[in-house]
Amino acid sequence: MSTMSGDFPHQDTDRGPSVRDAAVEFDYQPTAADFEEALRARARRTPAGRAQALLAPLAAVVAVVVFTALRAASLPVGIVSLVISVGVASWGTLRGLRTMARRMHSIVEPYGPGRMVADDRRAVFTGERVSFTNDWTVFREYLETPHLFVLLSGERAAGLAVLPKRGARVPADVDRLRAILDRNLKRR
Numbered sequence: 678m679s680t681m682s683g684d685f686p687h688q689d690t691d692r693g694p695s696v697r698d699a700a701v702e703f704d705y706q707p708t709a710a711d712f713e714e715a716l717r718a719r720a721r722r723t724p725a726g727r728a729q730a731l732l733a734p735l736a737a738v739v740a741v742v743v744f745t746a747l748r749a750a751s752l753p754v755g756i757v758s759l760v761i762s763v764g765v766a767s768w769g770t771l772r773g774l775r776t777m778a779r780r781m782h783s784i785v786e787p788y789g790p791g792r793m794v795a796d797d798r799r800a801v802f803t804g805e806r807v808s809f810t811n812d813w814t815v816f817r818e819y820l821e822t823p824h825l826f827v828l829l830s831g832e833r834a835a836g837l838a839v840l841p842k843r844g845a846r847v848p849a850d851v852d853r854l855r856a857i858l859d860r861n862l863k864r865r
Contacts, residue, residue, distance in 0.1 A: 699796070699853070700794050700795060700796040701794070701795055701796075701845075701850045701853045701854045701857065702792060702793070702794050702846055702850070703792065703793045703795075703840055703841070703844035703845055703846075703850065703854070704790065704791070704792050704844050704846070705790065705791055705792075705793075705840075705841045705843060705844030706789070706790045706791070707782060707785050707786070707791065707839055707841065708782065708841075709778050709779045709782040710778075711782075711824070711825060711839045711841050712777075712778035712779075712781045712782050712839055713774060713775055713778035714822055714824060714825055715778075715820075715822070715825055715827040715837055715839045716774045716777060716778050716781075716837075717774060718820045718822045718825070718827055719820065719827065719829065719837065720774065722820055722865050723820075723829065723865060730770055730774075732770075733766040733767070733769055733770045733773075734763050734766045734767050734770065736766065737759075737762040737763050737765070737766035738759065738762075738763060740762065741755065741758045741759045741762050741763075742755075742759075744758070745758065745759075785804075787806065788804035788805060788806050788807045789804050789805030789806065790804065790805065791803065791804045792804075793840055793844070795854060795857055796857065797813075797857060797860060797861065798812065798813070799811060799812045799813065800813070800828075800838075802838070811838075813861035813862060815830055816828040816829060816830045816838070816862055817829060817830060817862065817863065818862050818863040818864065818865045819858050819862045819863075819864060819865065820864075820865050821855070821864070824841060824842055824843065825839055825840060825841055825842060826839075826840040826842065826854060826855070826858060827839060827840075828840065828858075828862070829865070840854070
């Protein structure tokens, strides 16, 4: 795996690297739990995520209300049906997020441990079998959770990149990455 040291940090040979231009590196192995945490954060903090999370429970409410009205069911039957159907729909939504997280992890797992090197121009992601570079314009915004930075792309935050904080070489790198993200992306 390459360290990409030739590309980073950007420096003026007379002054040396500035704090603003210094690159930050994270080494990590993504886990299914990372993706699940990222998807749950997206579901709580983005309009598209909230819509996705609320769609099934809302559909259950509408279905029970319509069914209860058409069948002229008693109020207790309607209430019990509503509670059960919303509970099942909510459970299904959570299971769906967990399944999606496992599938996302299964896509990146074969690439092995990863390294992310970021500066104010771009982020370079490198694994044992893959490497790609993204300018910050690829991402629109980011979320921060207790354990992750989650980079979101697209109008509806459909794509995401997961950066586990445990990958920081030193604790100060978490703050340095946060500063880079704040300068280049909108925080959600």
